[in-house]
Amino acid sequence: MRSNGSASSTKLMRSSRSLDRKKLRRNSSLVMKSEALDVHRSLSKGLAKSESKPRCRRYAVKKIPPFTAAAQCCNVGGDDMVAKKGGRGEDTEEELTRVPLQAIVLADSFATLFRPITLERPKVLLPLVNAPMIEYTLAWLESAGVEEVFVFCCAHSKQVTDYLQNFDWLNHPKFLVTTIESYNASCAGDALRVIYERNVIHGDFILVTGDTVSNMPLNHALKEHKERRKNDRNAVMTMVIKQSKPSPITHQSRLGTEELFMAIDPETKELLYYEDKADASKGTVSLDKTMLFDRSCISLHNDKQDCFIDICSPEVLSLFTDNFDYQHLRRHFVKGLLVDDIMGYKIFTHEIHSSYAARVDNYRSYDTVSKDILQRWTYPLVPDVPFLKNSLTKLERQGTYRASDIGLSRSAKIGPFTVIGSGTTVGNHSEVSNSVIGEGCIIGSNVSIDGCYIWNKVTIEDGCKLKHAIVCDGVTMKSGAVLESGVVLSFKVVIGQNFVVPAYSKVSLQQQPVKQDSDEELEYADNSSGNVEIASLPNTAEMLEEESRTEVADSQIQAASEVDGVGFIWSVGEKGHEEEWRHSVAPIPAYRLIEIIKTATEELEISNADSNILPPSGELEHDSVNDSDEDARDDSAHFEKEVEATFLRAVNENVKEDHVILEVNSLRLSCNLASTDCAGALFYAMMKLALDTPHGSPGELLKNVAGVIGKWKKVLKYYLPSLDEEIEVILKFEEMCLESTKEYSTLFATILHVLYEKDILQEDAILNWAAEKEEADESDKVFLKQAEKFIQWLNEASEEEEEEEEEEEEEE
Numbered sequence: 001m002r003s004n005g006s007a008s009s010t011k012l013m014r015s016s017r018s019l020d021r022k023k024l025r026r027n028s029s030l031v032m033k034s035e036a037l038d039v040h041r042s043l044s045k046g047l048a049k050s051e052s053k054p055r056c057r058r059y060a061v062k063k064i065p066p067f068t069a070a071a072q073c074c075n076v077g078g079d080d081m082v083a084k085k086g087g088r089g090e091d092t093e094e095e096l097t098r099v100p101l102q103a104i105v106l107a108d109s110f111a112t113l114f115r116p117i118t119l120e121r122p123k124v125l126l127p128l129v130n131a132p133m134i135e136y137t138l139a140w141l142e143s144a145g146v147e148e149v150f151v152f153c154c155a156h157s158k159q160v161t162d163y164l165q166n167f168d169w170l171n172h173p174k175f176l177v178t179t180i181e182s183y184n185a186s187c188a189g190d191a192l193r194v195i196y197e198r199n200v201i202h203g204d205f206i207l208v209t210g211d212t213v214s215n216m217p218l219n220h221a222l223k224e225h226k227e228r229r230k231n232d233r234n235a236v237m238t239m240v241i242k243q244s245k246p247s248p249i250t251h252q253s254r255l256g257t258e259e260l261f262m263a264i265d266p267e268t269k270e271l272l273y274y275e276d277k278a279d280a281s282k283g284t285v286s287l288d289k290t291m292l293f294d295r296s297c298i299s300l301h302n303d304k305q306d307c308f309i310d311i312c313s314p315e316v317l318s319l320f321t322d323n324f325d326y327q328h329l330r331r332h333f334v335k336g337l338l339v340d341d342i343m344g345y346k347i348f349t350h351e352i353h354s355s356y357a358a359r360v361d362n363y364r365s366y367d368t369v370s371k372d373i374l375q376r377w378t379y380p381l382v383p384d385v386p387f388l389k390n391s392l393t394k395l396e397r398q399g400t401y402r403a404s405d406i407g408l409s410r411s412a413k414i415g416p417f418t419v420i421g422s423g424t425t426v427g428n429h430s431e432v433s434n435s436v437i438g439e440g441c442i443i444g445s446n447v448s449i450d451g452c453y454i455w456n457k458v459t460i461e462d463g464c465k466l467k468h469a470i471v472c473d474g475v476t477m478k479s480g481a482v483l484e485s486g487v488v489l490s491f492k493v494v495i496g497q498n499f500v501v502p503a504y505s506k507v508s509l510q511q512q513p514v515k516q517d518s519d520e521e522l523e524y525a526d527n528s529s530g531n532v533e534i535a536s537l538p539n540t541a542e543m544l545e546e547e548s549r550t551e552v553a554d555s556q557i558q559a560a561s562e563v564d565g566v567g568f569i570w571s572v573g574e575k576g577h578e579e580e581w582r583h584s585v586a587p588i589p590a591y592r593l594i595e596i597i598k599t600a601t602e603e604l605e606i607s608n609a610d611s612n613i614l615p616p617s618g619e620l621e622h623d624s625v626n627d628s629d630e631d632a633r634d635d636s637a638h639f640e641k642e643v644e645a646t647f648l649r650a651v652n653e654n655v656k657e658d659h660v661i662l663e664v665n666s667l668r669l670s671c672n673l674a675s676t677d678c679a680g681a682l683f684y685a686m687m688k689l690a691l692d693t694p695h696g697s698p699g700e701l702l703k704n705v706a707g708v709i710g711k712w713k714k715v716l717k718y719y720l721p722s723l724d725e726e727i728e729v730i731l732k733f734e735e736m737c738l739e740s741t742k743e744y745s746t747l748f749a750t751i752l753h754v755l756y757e758k759d760i761l762q763e764d765a766i767l768n769w770a771a772e773k774e775e776a777d778e779s780d781k782v783f784l785k786q787a788e789k790f791i792q793w794l795n796e797a798s799e800e801e802e803e804e805e806e807e808e809e810e811e812e
Contacts, residue, residue: 099203100147101222104195105137107210108154110187113362113583116490116508116570117472122156123360124210125163127455129373129383129436130421133360134160136213136381138169138177141206144218148176150200151210152191157181187327189320196317204229207310207329209359213369214309215378216240216355224269224350225311236316236337237347239271240309242357259302263287264349266299271347274334306330307357311350319345363470363488367585370436370453371653374399374417383419393419399652409445417652427462434654444479452483453585468586478565485586489567496564504580507567587659642667643681644688647712651689657714664719679719680732686712687733691741698747705751709758716760726765727772729755734783749787756794763794 107124114123124134134151141149153160161179164170169177182194195201204225206218221238228235241262263273272291291298310329319326319333326332337345356377360366369378376382376399384395393401398416402408407425414420415433424437427445437443438455444462451468454460458471461479469487471477480498483489487501490508495501581588643664650660668678690704709716720726730752737745744751755761770791773784784791 101145101206102148102150102201102203103141103146103206103208104192104201105134105141105149105151105208105210106188106191107134107151107157107160108185108191109209109211109361110154110185110191111361116506116510116512117470117488118155119508119510120491122153122160125156125159127438128213128360128366129370129419130438132163133213134163134210136378137208137210139381140212140214140216141208142172142175144206144216146206146218147174149178150195151177151179152185152195153179153181154183154185154191157183188329189324189327189332192317192320193324196321201314201317204311204313207312207316209308209361211360212307212309212357213360213373213378213381214307214355214357215381216309216352216357218311221311221350225348228348229313232346234344235346235348236313236319237334238311239334239347239349240307240311240352240357241304241349242307242352242355244303244305260304260306262301262304262349263291264299264301265295266297267295269349269351271334271338271349272298274330274338276330304351305358307352308359309357315345362583363585364583366453366470367451367468371417371434374401374419374436375652393421403439415450421456438473451585468584470585476565486580486584493567494565495567499564501569503586504584506570508570509567511568512570587655639667639673639677640681640684643678644685647682647685648689657712660712660715661718664715675719675721676725676728679716679725680728682712682716682719683729683732684736686716687736687741687744691743701743702747702750702754706754706758709754709760713758713760720760723762723765723768726761727769729761730766730769737783745783748783749790752787753790763797766791767794 107122109123112118114126117123117126124137125132127133128136138149151160151164157179161181164177164179169175170179178200180195180198180200182191185191185194204222221240225235225238228238259276261273261275262271264271273287287298287300308329316333319337323336326336334347337343337347356372358365358369358372360369372378373382379385382395383393383401386392393403395401399418400414400416401419402414403420403422403424405422406420408414408420409426409428409430411428412426413431413433414426415431417434418432419436420426420432421437421439421441423439424441424443426432426443427447429445430443430447430449432443432447432449433451435449435452435454437449438458440457441454442459443449444460444464446463447460448465448467449460450466452466452471453469454466454471455473455475457474459476460466460471461477461481463480464477464482466477466483468485469483469489471483471489472491472493474492475489476494477483478495478497478499481495482498482500483495484501484503484505486504488506489495489501490506490510492509493507495507501507646663646667647660649655650663664678664682668674686708687705690701690708693704693708695701695704720729733744733748733751737748752761752766756763756766770784770787773781776784
């Protein structure tokens with residue numbers, strides 16, 4: 001690549017998730033413009049799950065979250081957080097001057113994505129797998145060594161304060177929780193300015209929102225932050241990030257968020273550029289070439305997830321006070337600091353790998369994080385480990401959790417990854433799968449519930465059908481009612497008999513505001529309980545109370561006419577039904593996935609055609625050496641792992657075959673690989689699943705193989721368009737038998753026959769493979785000899801077919 005200035009050449013190197021080596025070599029001739037480098041961004045995105053599920057020692061405590069024990073076991077907080085004592089009765093200078101580790105929790109999201117539910121209850125108190133969201137945040141902070149937490153409340157502040165008081169968070173002797181209330185804050189920037197005025201933060205602090213779910217230890221990130229601060233006082237913040245899939249659909253399908261683009265110094269971990277697609281009006285972003293002047297390398301990423309966990313110095317609060325235009329934490333504050341050359345403040349990143357961290361900021365991420373909890377990625381924050389407000393359940397087979405006092409009919413069926421809360425009853429012949437059922441619910445007979453979140457004290461009468469919906473406390477569904485995908489029923493709604501609620505509808509007892517609020521406006525009134533949190537605005541409170549008394553009759557009549565029961569169906573937003581799928585608990589429609597992949601493919605083609613365009617993830621550095629074959633092998637192995645993770649998630653979450661194909665296609669596009677790579681990776685994932693499924697004999701293992709291959713045949717066959725791909729599958733199977741899955745080695749010929757019988761492999765593919773193996777060394781003919789009888793049978797059958805065809809031709 002040519003560059004102005006002292007640098008003579010620049011070249012692209014693949015990072016752990018960059019594109020194919022050949023593609024990079026094709027794009028290695030890049031031209032640096034006078035002021036900026038135009039960088040093309042594909043729609044590749046996603047959230048990869050942790051490499052391994054964290055496992056800590058199990059524990060049980062009565063009153064406080066169990067993380068207290070985990071913190072001691074993991075040495076959370078770090079050696080730098082605890083001053084050492086020289087002897088009994090003697091305090092060192094460090095001990096006397098040590099500042100407790102503090103955290104700020106923003107209990108208000110300053111958004112309306114959870115409306116109409118949040119008109120009546122604050123988001124942080126909404127149940128997430130039968131425990132309020134804020135429970136996960138506080139329990140994690142306590143385990144991570146935080147000693148003092150300030151919970152900032154705005155909308156529904158009384159509900160939040162009462163909850164914390166009732167469940168002893170405000171009375172904890174070793175974990176001090178204090179609420180700070182403000183009724184005038186309209187954004188996160190206002191909240192931090194209020195906290196600065198209170199003068200309660202005295203050192204480095206953790207900044208999170210009350211919808212954060214994590215199990216990461218903070219000691220390592222804190223240590224890095226403090227060491228940087230000693231050397232550079234301008235290092236004011238450390239952002240926690242994690243790896244995600246560079247897939248065009250994963251960000252959208254998992255978290256409902258836009259693609260995120262970052263530029264990071266790989267040596268110092270300094271954040272140099274931060275942009276998400278929602279803020280970018282074009283398909284390209286521009287990087288200032290001066291970034292390379294003092295650095296040997298810059299890493300460009302669209303394969304990172306922002307965990308919204310920040311370690312901040314006290315200067316961060318003063319910066320918000322000095323800059324009243326800072327409202328949004330990322331859009332204004334982070335991006336503002338990155339472009340400010342005068343003050344010189346710096347932001348760094350800390351990447352986690354084996355820990356979990358995510359934020360619940362819309363309905364889709366609510367669905368995803370709930371599934372992650374059920375699949376135990378958040379351990380020990382799981383349903384069968386007690387932490388305050390979650391009702392204890394017992395883990396059973398297939399990821400099912402049941403309370404001890406449920407009433408379950410013998411004919412009822414409870415599917416995988418399902419929670420049944422305390423006091424709930426399920427009637428005859430009802431089926432519940434991939435769902436969370438709260439406490440005290442009554443589910444009648446012949447009810448079908450799939451992929452739903454049913455909160456507390458819900459009544460669902462006989463014959464109802466619910467799919468991918470959220471049903472809040474106190475809802476009643478009359479017999480035969482149907483909820484289509486994406487429906488949200490707010491508190492105490494009543495759906496009439498045999499009424500069908502259309503897909504993506506939102507139903508509430510609260511009438512939809514005439515004025516459409518922006519995402520930064522607040523949910524002021526607590527209409528469900530009669531409480532009003534805006535003490536400074538008494539007229540508003542009186543008006544709401546008066547309306548509630550005088551117009552209730554008319555409202556009930558109008559509401560009843562809309563759903564044959566009680567409730568108003570809210571109209572969709574300005575973008576219409578076309579955008580409702582984006583932030584829904586329902587799976588993304590197949591046609592939408594096709595559109596996303598088509599867009600990604602077109603952008604990738606533009607990237608290949610333009611030498612000035614940089615691939616979405618990679619490294620930009622001076623005079624790089626040629627890419628090595630070893631790196632290419634690493635990329636193939638990484639692709640295989642991603643495909644396996646995608647396939648296992650599809651199995652666990654009962655994802656449709658077409659959606660699996662679309663997601664694997666997106667991975668293939670982002671890595672610039674061929675169908676043969678997909679076929680081999682998918683075959684490995686299927687065979688690994690069959691092997692991991694419990695079996696006591698070779699016969700049972702063969703049964704597992706036949707079951708998995710039979711169920712997912714359509715997906716595998718999609719990537720076998722010709723004999724070449726089929727031969728690749730056989731070669732992959734040989735490799736597996738010799739290396740990763742040796743248990744299959746004695747069953748090679750039998751499974752080859754199974755693949756033939758299932759129409760996965762054609763006769764010609766097997767015979768061509770055998771012919772190629774005849775020319776190989778003897779050491780490479782192990783499985784050819786094992787399959788000798790089967791191949792002989794195929795040859796004889798082939799000869800008989802040829803003879804029959806010849807006889808038919810002669811007769812004609």
